[in-house]
Amino acid sequence: MTLRHDDAPALPEDVLLRVERLTMRFGGLTAVNDVSFDVRRGEITALIGPNGAGKTTVFNCITGFYKPTVGRLTLQSGNGRFLLERLRDHQISRTAGVARTFQNIRLFGGMTVLENLLVAQHAPLMKASGFTLLGVLGIGGFGAAEKAAIDKAKAWLERIDLIDRADDPAADLPYGDQRRLEIARAMCTDPALLCLDEPAAGLNPRESLELNALLRSIRDRDGTALLLIEHDMSVVMEISDHVIVLDYGKTISDGAPRAVREDPRVIAAYLGVEDEEVDEVEREIEEAAS
Amino acid sequence: MAAPASPAAAPSPLIAAVKDAGIAALIALGLALPMLGLVTTQTQAGMGLVPHWDRVAIAVVAVFAGRLLLNLTLWRPGRRKSALAVPPKVEATLARTAKYLGPLAILFAIVMPLLPFTERYAIDLGILVLTYVMLGWGLNIVVGLAGLLDLGYVAFYAVGAYSYALLAQNFGLSFWICLPLAGILAAFWGVLLGFPVLRLRGDYLAIVTLAFGEIIRIVLLNWYWFTGGPNGISGIPRPTFFGIDFDRGPDGFAATFGLSYSPLHRILFLYYLILALALITNLVTIRLRRLPIGRAWEALREDEIACRSLGINTVNTKLTAFALGAMFAGFAGSFFATRQGFISPESFVFMESALILAIVVLGGMGSQFGVAVAAVVMIGGFELFREFSDYRMITFGLVMVLIMVWRPRGLVSSRSPTVFLKEKKAISGALVQEGHG
Numbered sequence: 001m002t003l004r005h006d007d008a009p010a011l012p013e014d015v016l017l018r019v020e021r022l023t024m025r026f027g028g029l030t031a032v033n034d035v036s037f038d039v040r041r042g043e044i045t046a047l048i049g050p051n052g053a054g055k056t057t058v059f060n061c062i063t064g065f066y067k068p069t070v071g072r073l074t075l076q077s078g079n080g081r082f083l084l085e086r087l088r089d090h091q092i093s094r095t096a097g098v099a100r101t102f103q104n105i106r107l108f109g110g111m112t113v114l115e116n117l118l119v120a121q122h123a124p125l126m127k128a129s130g131f132t133l134l135g136v137l138g139i140g141g142f143g144a145a146e147k148a149a150i151d152k153a154k155a156w157l158e159r160i161d162l163i164d165r166a167d168d169p170a171a172d173l174p175y176g177d178q179r180r181l182e183i184a185r186a187m188c189t190d191p192a193l194l195c196l197d198e199p200a201a202g203l204n205p206r207e208s209l210e211l212n213a214l215l216r217s218i219r220d221r222d223g224t225a226l227l228l229i230e231h232d233m234s235v236v237m238e239i240s241d242h243v244i245v246l247d248y249g250k251t252i253s254d255g256a257p258r259a260v261r262e263d264p265r266v267i268a269a270y271l272g273v274e275d276e277e278v279d280e281v282e283r284e285i286e287e288a289a290s
Numbered sequence: 291m292a293a294p295a296s297p298a299a300a301p302s303p304l305i306a307a308v309k310d311a312g313i314a315a316l317i318a319l320g321l322a323l324p325m326l327g328l329v330t331t332q333t334q335a336g337m338g339l340v341p342h343w344d345r346v347a348i349a350v351v352a353v354f355a356g357r358l359l360l361n362l363t364l365w366r367p368g369r370r371k372s373a374l375a376v377p378p379k380v381e382a383t384l385a386r387t388a389k390y391l392g393p394l395a396i397l398f399a400i401v402m403p404l405l406p407f408t409e410r411y412a413i414d415l416g417i418l419v420l421t422y423v424m425l426g427w428g429l430n431i432v433v434g435l436a437g438l439l440d441l442g443y444v445a446f447y448a449v450g451a452y453s454y455a456l457l458a459q460n461f462g463l464s465f466w467i468c469l470p471l472a473g474i475l476a477a478f479w480g481v482l483l484g485f486p487v488l489r490l491r492g493d494y495l496a497i498v499t500l501a502f503g504e505i506i507r508i509v510l511l512n513w514y515w516f517t518g519g520p521n522g523i524s525g526i527p528r529p530t531f532f533g534i535d536f537d538r539g540p541d542g543f544a545a546t547f548g549l550s551y552s553p554l555h556r557i558l559f560l561y562y563l564i565l566a567l568a569l570i571t572n573l574v575t576i577r578l579r580r581l582p583i584g585r586a587w588e589a590l591r592e593d594e595i596a597c598r599s600l601g602i603n604t605v606n607t608k609l610t611a612f613a614l615g616a617m618f619a620g621f622a623g624s625f626f627a628t629r630q631g632f633i634s635p636e637s638f639v640f641m642e643s644a645l646i647l648a649i650v651v652l653g654g655m656g657s658q659f660g661v662a663v664a665a666v667v668m669i670g671g672f673e674l675f676r677e678f679s680d681y682r683m684i685t686f687g688l689v690m691v692l693i694m695v696w697r698p699r700g701l702v703s704s705r706s707p708t709v710f711l712k713e714k715k716a717i718s719g720a721l722v723q724e725g726h727g
Contacts, residue, residue: 063599094601102599108592110722111585112707112715118582119589120600125582132610135581136574142581150709166711171721189601 003087003095004080011076016041016225017062017084017098017193022071024057031057033249035071039193039242044219044226046236046257049246050269055229056103058246059195062227063100064089077192094123099191101182103198103229109171113162113181116170117153118146120188125149156184160214176207180214187218194218196228200235208232212239237261245269307361311354318353322346392659396569403561410554413561417629419669420561421622424568426649426661427575428618433647434656435575435584436611437591437724439496442483442503443646446476446616448510448638450623455523455633456516465529469624476620477613479506484612488605503643510635522634529628531559560629567625571618572658578614580708587611588656588708592723652693654700655724663701 011018017039024032032054039045047055060066062073064087073084075096082096092098108116118125128145129135135142157163160180165173170181179199186194199215200208216239218224230236236243236257243260245253247269253260260266327346331338399420403413425447432440453472457463463471487498510517517523528536536543536556543559544551578584586607589597597604627633645668653664671689675682697703703719 065595065598089598090601090603093599100599102596106593106596106599108589108596110592110705110717111588112710112717114709114711115585115588115707118709119585119597119602122582122586122600122602126586129581129583132578132581132583135583136577138577146709150711154711163711167707167713167715169717169721185600 003082003091005083005086006081008074008081008083010081011074014040016075016077017227018072018074018076019058019062020072020074022058022061022073023069024054024061024066024071025069031249032061032068032246035246035249035251037244037251037254039225039227041225042219042223043241044215044228044239045242045244046240047227047229047244047246048231048233048236049252052248053246054249055246056197057249059100059197059227059229061085062092063098063195064092075193079192093189093191097190097192098195099186099189099193100195101179101186101197101199103201105175105178105182107170107178107182107185110169112167113157113170113173114150114153114166116181116185117156117188118149120185121149121152123189152188156188159217160184176203179203179207179211183214183218187222187224191224194224194226196226196230198229198231200230200232208235211235215239303366304362307358310361311358314357315350315354319346319350322349395659395662399565403558410557413554413557415670415673417557417561417564418673419666420564420568421626422646422649422669423662423665424564424571424622425619425646426653426665427568427571427658428615428622429646429650430653430656430658430661431575431578431587431618432611432615433650434654434661435579435591436587436608437655438487438608438611439492439499440612440615441496441500441640441643441647442506443499443615443619444638444640444642445483445503445506446480446619447623447626447642448506448635449476449479449616450620451627451633451637452510452517452523452623453620454624454627455526458527458628459523459525464533465527465624465628466532469621472624473617473620476623477617480612480614480616481609483616484609488608500640500643503638503640507635507638510638518634520634520636522632522636523627524632526627526631526633528556528631529560529563560625564622564625564629567621571621574614575658583607583610585708648690652690652700654702654719656705656722657700657702660700660702 015038018036019038020036022032022035023030035054035058037045047058049055057066061068061071062084064084068085071085075082075084075098077097079095079097082092084092084096084098087096093100108119111119125142125145126132129142130139154163154166157166160177160183162173162177162181162184165177170178173181179202183194183196183199196215200211203211212235215226215228219226228240240257243253243255243257244251245260245263245266252265252269253263255263323346326349327342329340329342331340399416402408402416425443429440429443432438432443450472453475454465454468457468457471458465483499483502487495490498511520513519530536531543534543534546535541536559538551539545542551543549543555549555579588586597586602589600589602590604590607590611594604597607626637630637649664649668650661652660652668653662654660668686672682672686675685693701699719699722703722704716705719705722706716707714
């Protein structure tokens with residue numbers, strides 16, 4: 001059984017993920033309402049919006065934690081074309097190559113930093129161990145595969161500057177290091193698309209700058225496209241190539257960071273309506289009263 | 291609890307202690323009045339009540355004095371609480387000694403039956419202890435590594451035992467053919483249990499597995515024509531030394547090897563058989579922990595949602611844990627059947643599941659050495675208290691409570707990492723999750 005959906009309509013060459021008419025309802029509540037956007041290859045796309053706008057729900061639909069009520073999510077990577085709404089969560093990560101991090105960090109706290117990165121390489125290691133059968137008997141190339149996996153983990157630990165803490169339990173790391181480790185762990189699955197849910201939350205300004213550098217290097221060196229939810233506007237404006245703004249489950253703006261920042265609808269969503277509009281509304285009320 | 295203000299503001303500690311002890315004594319009075327104070331007896335007119343106020347008085351005085359003593363010493367306000375937590379340094383030393391104690395214990399287990407002063411009783415006890423060590427190690431995969439609370443583990447033990455008994459009796463298959471078959475059948479039942487409980491967590495998982503254990507036992511009890519019902523199955527073929535019987539005849543083990551016949555030969559063979567089976571369980575578990583499947587189990591125990599986001603198929607991972615745990619129980623079950631020669635549903639009651647789970651929890655979930663020590667202590671302790679059978683359960687309960695107070699995560703609570711770059715550091719049990727189902 002193949003998990004690819006190559007008969008689905010092709011996407012333009014530069015588009016990695018196309019979200020079309022995505023709607024998610026929980027009972028009577030419509031968390032996401034008819035949202036469409038593209039994530040392009042080699043770009044950092046930011047998904048922003050006030051609290052409760054539906055950003056994390058969009059994430060959970062893309063990564064398979066929710067099944068969307070309506071909508072199509074097409075991912076077209078080197079491995080083929082996938083309709084994410086038809087795949088199960090672990091298939092989305094393993095086959096389609098979408099990795100994610102979580103708003104509240106979800107590391108394997110009782111396992112070491114190195115073990116965390118090895119768990120992320122479960123699929124290739126599982127294959128190398130002959131789905132455990134050969135591995136138990138000690139036959140096959142599991143030793144070599146594990147060595148390669150450790151080397152890859154080491155390379156990532158050097159990149160996130162945690163190589164000295166490789167043998168410490170992940171729960172012992174400071175908050176900022178845990179954030180970086182979670183990103184490295186997601187990257188160890190070799191994703192085509194990395195989804196980050198508020199990666200800068202709780203970081204101090206210096207750590208935030210380091211994070212920006214890391215995210216840029218993931219985009220440029222690893223060729224992985226990033227989709228991130230972020231509240232920290234300095235991060236969003238600094239690093240993203242493309243910004244999508246959600247409010248009350250709907251897209252209200254979509255474009256380059258500068259254009260989005262000046263979009264009156266975005267300003268209204270974040271800061272309420274502008275002064276002129278307030279005057280306008282007051283005038284209308286007066287007219288109605290007289 | 292220190293009183294910073296003037297002593298007049300806070301009541302004197304002595305008065306507070308007496309007051310507290312008085313309240314405890316009142317509670318004791320309320321409990322003791324009906325339970326100790328009144329004894330029913332048979333009289334000519336029917337039922338009569340004989341009061342025993344002296345007992346009530348003794349109980350109340352004992353509670354008052356004991357509580358007062360504790361209030362003034364151990365529970366004195368302002369006394370620093372330190373004795374309970376074990377410092378990490380001690381923890382690390384314990385983990386390090388466990389590394390050397392393990393091989394020593396295995397060596398002792400191998401030579402124990404050959405020592406000159408070992409009696410037959412000790413070997414019998416050794417067989418019993420090793421059976422529970424093996425069951426503990428098997429359950430450790432499910433509970434300790436994968437973090438799935440299984441209260442019906444004895445069901446797989448029963449499946450293994452009945453598989454061997456029925457296959458051997460109806461088809462005349464030998465022990466060595468039945469052993470893997472019993473393991474496979476038990477693993478199959480493990481998967482069968484695994485499917486409905488995949489989405490359950492914590493208490494709900496515990497209840498369903500508990501029910502599963504009871505279902506298996508009740509089916510065995512009522513499926514009369516197949517399992518013999520409450521009469522069980524008797525005359526199960528005894529184990530053979532790869533085809534050679536342990537009997538007095540000319541083809542027996544003793545005659546074949548030119549030894550004089552001794553009933554001890556079979557016991558020794560059984561001892562080494564269960565020792566080998568237990569060591570295989572241990573070896574496989576240790577290997578599995580270092581393979582991706584073992585890491586996936588532990589990751590599942592730590593955080594299931596993160597596992598799903600990393601492409602781990604949690605369904606397969608949980609089912610393999612159930613299946614492998616059940617398989618080892620199946621092996622142990624067929625050993626049990628061949629050792630006893632007779633099995634009935636009586637041997638597979640919930641108490642057995644609870645005992646095996648207690649071994650795993652007291653030993654320290656996930657620790658192979660801790661589980662083995664706990665099995666020796668629990669089963670050996672049970673045997674020591676055989677003569678005081680009235681106090682057996684109360685001592686058992688007391689020991690459990692004490693261990694849970696002093697070492698809430700079991701004897702060996704630290705986790706040893708499966709892979710390391712420079713230095714293997716034990717991970718404190720406080721950081722390791724227990725699993726949520």
